[in-house]
Amino acid sequence: MAETALRSTTGTTAAATGGGAGPTIHRLTGTHCPAPRRVPPRRPGPAHRPAPPRPPRHPRAACDSSGLAPRFALRLVEVLAGLRPVGQLARHTTHDGYRQLARLASDGPLRRADRTTRPRLAQVHECAPGPGVLEVCVRVETGERHRVVAFRLERHWRTEQWQCAAVEAR
Incomplete structure (x- = not known):
């Protein structure tokens, strides 16, 4: 008669024979398997994600609705009138535009006594x-007087920002 070894609940092995004394043998079946351990999905922590890129400003759309040209014109006129320092427009002008603006601001075509x-x-x-x-x-x-200020805005090739490239006032 063939003997088969089975694992008992106590961790010992016993021969499965027709009878005999010894530890109780339980056959392992699929119903006695423990339920699989469920692991919650990993939630991403506060990772360092770069901010999504901003869309570049487009003055053609801004001129129609929000008024890029009138807003810049107001700041430019305030500089020429001496109400605002020239340096506030430095980052919004090209090098040539800034030189023209600084020269015009020192002459003060819109300044009043x-x-x-x-x-x-x-x-x-x-x-x-x-x-x-x-x-x-x-x-x-x-x-009582009316003056005219003309300027040219150009889009920078790399940053896509608008800069004042030329200024003239009469």
Whole structure:
């Protein structure tokens, strides 16, 4: 008669024969297997993810709705009137544009001796002669006199930001 070894609950092996004394033998079946341990899915912790890139500003869309040219024109007129320092527009101008702006600001074409009335933008005319270029002409009211300020905005090739490349005031 063939004897088969089975594992008991106590960890000993016994011969499965027709009878005999010894430890109780339990046959292992699939129903006695413990349930598989469920591992919760790993949740990503606070990883260092780079911020999604911002879409570049586009002045053509801004001119129609939010008014990029009038906002820049107001700051430019405030610099020419002496109400704002020239350095505040340094990062928004090219090197040539900044030199022109600094020269115009020192001459003070919009400065008034009394400084009681602030210059006011009357009309803003915009023209886009090509892609990435915006030319603007602004009529400025300074009390009884009217002046004209013209400037050119160009899109920087690498940063996609708009910079003032040329300024003229009369």
